[in-house]
Amino acid sequence: MAEIVSLPDAVADLVHDGDVVALEGFTHLIPVAAGQEIIRQRRRDLTLVRMTPDIVYDQMIGAGCARKLIFSWGGNPGVGSLHRFRDAVQHAWPVPLELEEHSHAGMANRYVAGASGLPFAVLRGYRGTDLPAHTATIKPITCPFTGEQLVAVPALNPDVTIVHAQRADRAGNVQMWGITGVQKEAVLAARRSLVTVEEVVAELEPRPGAVVLPTWAVTRVAEVPRGAHPSYAQDYYERDNDYYQAWDPISRDRDAFTRWLDEHVFAGAASPQPAVSAGGGPGASTPTNAGSTS
Template sequence: MSKHLSMAEAVARYIPDGASVALGLALEPLIPFAVGHEIIRQRRQNLALIGPISDILFDQLIGAGCVSAILAAWVGNVSEGLGHCYRHAVEKQIPHSIHVEEYSNHTIALALLAASVGSPYIPTRTLLGSDIPRQNPRLRVERSPLDETPVLLVPALQPDVTVVHVQRSDEEGNAHAWGNLGICESAFLAARDVIIVADDLVSHETILSDPNRVLGPSYKVRAVVHEPWGAHPSSVQGCYNRDHAFYHEYHQRTRTQEGFQQWLEEWVLNVPNRATYLAHLGEDRMRTLKIREHRYASPVDYGY
């Protein structure tokens, strides 16, 4: 069954106000910026964002007023430092206050892994002695039943929806991804619903030719969106590289509320779809980001 929808339809159907949404799960690559921008255009409210390093997409959603809670290890601008909108929200409640539950990269991964396998929690010794368990009430320090030593219990975290950007998918939601995947697989399996955003829409036969690259079961996928360059300015291995200049420009322009609002109007609010966004980005800039040297994996023999 085809699940192919437009970006606007996918967000309208499957990311309602108040939803918990896992994004940016491959760390620096494969960040679904096109989804985030459509969320902003549809003026979603009271979202809880879940993720590891949580690059500037989180910052944009916070600045646009879409977010009420953050469950993450870090929010900012990886190559530049601070996320100005995140800082304004935490320190000055601008545009409004947000609730923050802190994790490390490892423990946010464990929380999603627990939900993906149906476990109520996963015990670990990481973070013992740090301030994070005191800040995050979800994390509990208990005694191990095996040797009475302290352990940290990381409870399962199930997003209402996980959004993953991939290199290619068929219309049923069987998706291929490669390169650094971070915690995409755990978040895919943990979520109630999944939205796939793909640079290429391919046949089911293409997916079957390499089944080990399938990210997760298609029955969890609610929508497949074909959105070339949908992860820009982050990278998609084999498609396009990271736009470092874009991150720098964002950092410089969003230091003030007025600067962020001007940036938001230019790149999101006055841009009805990704095609218009790419036209604004320009062919020359896109050409500098395209892959210069292809490096294909060796063929795999699935014969029997």
């Protein structure tokens, strides 16, 4: 049964040095506030898992949280590269970063296998690519019924999965809607899970197309308004495109990034920054820690 706690308490309880940690959310409901809380608590040697690592993983990698990344695409959506990610791969700063690269289909099927209690998933999607030559967790397999050559990928069972959702009730049942990606599968595949939500309500109202994670499938729930910022939460707030633009020059420079960490993440432990503040140019916003830390 899920317990409703503060975000700092949830991260302290669930995320440990050396863990395999998945933060999922596909353009929408990305758990940015939780990722920044992991930075604040100075977790180290994490294996980070995510279908589409974007700026929150750039921040975590640059802060020295990660030793390995399991992923299928990485970038600052609509802007360009992840420069803290590139620096870790190319120059081992602040620590070396090991990579395990898959396709979107491969990652999604790995979560499904993990959620289903299966050891691996089978798909055709890697045929014609060179990923099997570079990724040890992609193996050829022969169909025992047809003889077709396919590919197997091992199940993903993170130590902890973290996702963001619109709301939960007081019993810890979670409701999310809009683009939900692989959040459900990633939670069900994990040994422990944390869901940050925009609000905790007395009762969940039925909503067409919504995904409900029952309380028995979730370990902790934390109420974190704007916890997905700068990504968006449907019916709560829109995507902050200025934040993504402003992140590019910050992430390019180690000193600028270090200052940003000190001012907007570590300082946020005592005094949360506003979600958006005036940035370095007309219409720009300075990336700050998202959501409440209490």
